[in-house]
Amino acid sequence: MASNQSVSQSAGTVSPLLARFDAPFIFRSGKSIPGFELMYEAYGTLNADKSNAVLVCHALNASHHVAGIDANGDEGWWDNMVGPGKPLDTNRFYVIGVNNLGGCFGSTGPKHANPQTGKPYGADFPVVTVEDWVNAQALLADQLGIDCFAAVMGGSLGAMQALQWAIAYPKRVRHALVIASTPKLSAQNIAFNEVARQAIITDPEFHGGHYYEHGVVPANGLRVARMVGHITYLSDDVMGERFGRELRDGLQYGYGAEFQIESYLRHQGEKFSGYFDANTYLLITKALDYFDPAAAHDGNLAKALAPARGVGFLVVSFTTDWRFSPAKSREIVDALTANRTNVSYAEIDAPHGHDEFLLTDPRYHALARTYYERVWNSIGSRT
């Protein structure tokens, strides 16, 4: 009967869906676009009272393709978490993944034509915030007739969206799963984002964000941006264990990729610059920088989270995550506890740093599975 006894399977072959919204969308900045589209995928079956829907929010470089295999043969970015018999079990839940507004995987973003000019938005696409993303996701939920998600889940920037759902739409989300997150970026976090942005913006191929019209992309800037980001996703230890000071082919006394770590980082940068849009990267780093729900409450996070009192929380952090350290997750937990909000917290002793949220640490996955058992039971009791 319990899904955790069943065998895990892939969500199988999946196809994206496109939702169209014709009303103007007003961003937090005050700017607006006349309408937009969101690309999404869904796995499992929505039940009769539409109470079993779970929204999975993506982080910096991911997309709506959360699970299963798409038309390109690519596996979803959280396929180890989402699928039949997996911790987020699509035999029970109807799971939705959405490419966020401003993204580069099908949802309306800088690559798309600005209806006012007929040319790509480029740098004119409004700066987007976590709040904007969540508001757009809520419009998608409206269109799908989903009044209340059983859960909203995410890691890193995705977890910020889960938090924001609980703050902005507490009646529309029963549970928030907040993995490897922070209530706000530190100065150091912003600093790394700024390095990435400067690498992109000062690339001569950036052309002030209107590179599409020049038939080029700021690939060098995007490569460097990804390289610096990637360093912050891995723990110092795991980088040491995996690459150490290993050389590819002895000392060359030159500027080729001599150390394995150099080769690995260059490969990551190269791969990323081949599929990701630089303007979207800029937008997403800004959304990260801006997220700070406590700012409107004189820095009081408990006040910011007060509306979320009725939401159940799972907060998870990883000991070796130096990007968003466990101390940041504990700030969230402390604020929730101060509000007497129902929260479970786990600090998982795991080696891989921030990236751990995408990996299959057995304690982490067992925890998610157990928590979704609770989510499932909370639906059963729903009137």
Next chain:
Amino acid sequence: MASNQSVSQSAGTVSPLLARFDAPFIFRSGKSIPGFELMYEAYGTLNADKSNAVLVCHALNASHHVAGIDANGDEGWWDNMVGPGKPLDTNRFYVIGVNNLGGCFGSTGPKHANPQTGKPYGADFPVVTVEDWVNAQALLADQLGIDCFAAVMGGSLGAMQALQWAIAYPKRVRHALVIASTPKLSAQNIAFNEVARQAIITDPEFHGGHYYEHGVVPANGLRVARMVGHITYLSDDVMGERFGRELRDGLQYGYGAEFQIESYLRHQGEKFSGYFDANTYLLITKALDYFDPAAAHDGNLAKALAPARGVGFLVVSFTTDWRFSPAKSREIVDALTANRTNVSYAEIDAPHGHDEFLLTDPRYHALARTYYERVWNSIGSRT
């Protein structure tokens, strides 16, 4: 009598000196240059038996201008440490600062003409290592008639040179002061250097390292390189305290420098790219990456340091230094202890991260002062 009772003063107005070496210099890589020059400064008075000389080695962006005020009115980079009555007291010691080979402050480097072509070396300047720098410094000592330094001192990359002096020339150095250092870079350290290099090398103005001939400099790449480096010099905490999430002028929803930390980093990058040479930056990051004296001894650092048994060591680390953490300094201390080498070690609880070695933490400066008292006494007993 003791210098620590006297009032600290500046070394005053100082002028650089140029030493010329006409014999070919062979680098560790096997490449050579037909001759070279070293720019240096000296403070204090060399005593009759030339036993009171101290060599101060610079790190990434510094120069021979260690103390006093130069012709541009600029204060030396370690003026708080070196001068009359200061911890390294120029009333007692004859202190020498050298711009390293391959540098961009007067010593022969990529900006200088390759005698074989008449054009600047540019990217053809041989890749330089810590070993090469120390060998060149030893030639300067020869020219100055200094058989044995009372001490060689440095922080960060400068400390690597002090270590290398003790390994390569143990009879020519009585004491090595090794501050905020590491016996080798970690994969993460190399990764940050590689990001910096890629930012420079992929700047279209780099022209394969021969930008001088094009009348341009890869300023954008150098700016990004400095920004990423700078993040690693400061502790997360001090960056948070100094800048936090403070905005310059409210949220702008754009890509200007909105947060104070962005403004600070851009300023650092801008300043650096105005005075530093990109080819030298590449060389120095490579020298950092390559330094690994234990590599020739199957990773056994004690074996590598065995020749230095007769040298006295002061090793200092700072608790918040995440670039070269105290654990790295302890590796050095453990290896020295295993060799029964005379070593004093202090781990200073200080907030500023790696940059602390340049600051005036009173415990750190008191320690240096006390250690130089010991150095002074060791000279007194010299026959």
